[in-house]
Amino acid sequence: MAVAKVKPSEEEEIVVLPEEDADVPPYGSLEWLQYWSSTEGQLPTPIDVSITGSLSYNCPDLRWINFNVYPNKVKLTNTGYTLVVSTKWKAERPYLEGGPFMEKHMLSQIHFHWGDDLMKGSDHTVDKRTYPAEMQVTFFRAEYMTQEEALRHPDGVTMICYLIKYGVNPDKRLNWIIEGFPRVREAKTHTKIGPYPMSRLLPMFYEDYFLYWGQLPTTKGDSFSVKWLIPRPTLFASFEQLSEFRKLWDPWDEPNLANFRPLQERQGRHVFFINPHWCKYNSLLPMPRDEEAGVTFLSQSYQKYPWLLPPQNHDELARLLMKHVQSPISISTVLCPQLSLQPLNFQGYWDNNQKAILSNTGETAKFMFKPGVSKPVLSGGPLDGEYIFEHMQFSWSFDNSTGCEHLVDDRGYAAESQLVHYNSKYESFEVALTQTDGVAIVAFLLEASEDPNPKFQNLVQGLERIKKFEQRTKITAEVLLWMDSDDLREGPYYTYKGSLTMPPYNECVDWIIFQKPVPIGIKQLTCLRQLHNVDDQPIEHNVRGLHDHPGYSAIFIKQ
The missing domain is CATH 3.10.200.10 (Alpha carbonic anhydrase)
Structure with a gap:
């Protein structure tokens, strides 16, 4: 493949763009983004990302589907190496579509990285700054059915990495996760938490994020090609919340004080800045003064069969499920989904x-x-x-x-x-x-x-x-x-x-x-x-x- 190298300025890293080639999808397409997995998908991770040296690229808006729907169960597991949040759903689980995805990607699991003090703990750095922790959310392409199968394909898995900043006050979004920490102090233990919808934890964004390709190593020695997304919105955690991570034990019954991975060289790979929007003086956005609700949509399946929704969703979603019709109507109790709402007053x-x-x-x-x-x-x-x-x-x-x-x-x-x-x-x-x-x-x-x-x-x-x-x-x-x-x-x-x-x-x-x-x-x-x-x-x-x-x-x- 013939490539052209763009000469960087003193502040920019090398950005590699393809020359016109019959085998290369057209620039500006989603296929062009996916194309780079073949050459950059096995480069080591994590890396530093920054607006400086990134390549602006436009994609459709990212859409978050079913993230307000309550799961049937949420399990918190201390693997000895990290903390994993996994979920079970009676019907359709949350998924992403739009953005850089050519097909919907299903939510798989969430895990965390942290350090032994406030100066380190995140896998990724931003503008060459480290943060005390990082939350990584795994999604897999729906057609592959499972995360294990998706990992075998270069377009199968996406990891969204939220940097966790230090904050004077605790982040309410993390409270219901940290509440279960005392019950999983020992390695190889798990407990039930919540359940709450994933919108209670994940900051949802539709633009303004970084994307790159790189390798995902596992504790078993395997490595897979993964698409990495780092949004500019962040979580934050108080000193007390961050201390709870360090109280978890590793497989040798010692405190797991740090589990972040060492930073790797960029090695000339592309870092895409998708749909830039907000202030560009800093690569990460400041912590909001007030918690901002993200925008999530209800899938067509739930809209067509609303009785599949769990009881906890009836109060907030009943209004969304019904469409206006001309009145009056004939009502059949058998055909009506039965819900429970807050009392009339x-x-x-x-x-x-x-x-x-x-x-x-x-x-x-x-x-x-x-x-x-x-x-x-x-x-x-x-x-x-x-x-x-x-x-x-x-x-x-x-x-x-x-x-x-x-x-x-x-x-x-x-x-x-x-x-x-x-x-x-x-x-x-x-x-x-x-x-x-x-x-x-x-x-x-x-x-x-x-x-x-x-x-x-x-x-x-x-x-x-x-x-x-x-x-x-x-x-x-x-x-x-x-x-x-x-x-x-x-x-x-x-x-x-x-x-x-x-x-x-x-x-x-x-x-x-x-x-x-x-x-x-x-x-x-x-x-x-x-x-x-x-x-x-x-x-x-x-x-x-x-x-x-x-x-x-x-x-x-x-x-």
């Missing part, structure tokens, strides 16, 4: 002294608090943030089985009560209607009963006074007493992302539909059916028709 719904208005809009009966009154607030469950009560409305029909808008297991009910709320982060209900997370509606299915429900009596008395279109009457929050507080706190419900069931039908609603129907007397239902519309005719049916939806768009929640 109803605040201020039973303050009986609050003044309100009950009105006949010509389409429904609407209950609203008077302006200036402190309104109830809904939070928890599938909702992100607080939602302010806007109004309560009803749907009904001329019989006792077609008056509810939603069907559950193909069963209908006499009526449906809907409590409409808007997201407190928007200045008004009208603004919230234009946002996908703008509205939350809590729905109750009303079941016809021979006996009247005394808790509806205040509402019934108000309905008697608004039979005509645009009639209004003063009322109090006592009309909400039919909502059983125990059922609201403990009762199971369905939730899905849908739309308003009245014009303009915006897809802006998080629906919450309680499974347990609320009894209402047949004579009490008559008070709804005798309300008149704008044409002075009885409103006998104000139910919107059902809409199709994916089977998993609704989720069954057990509080």
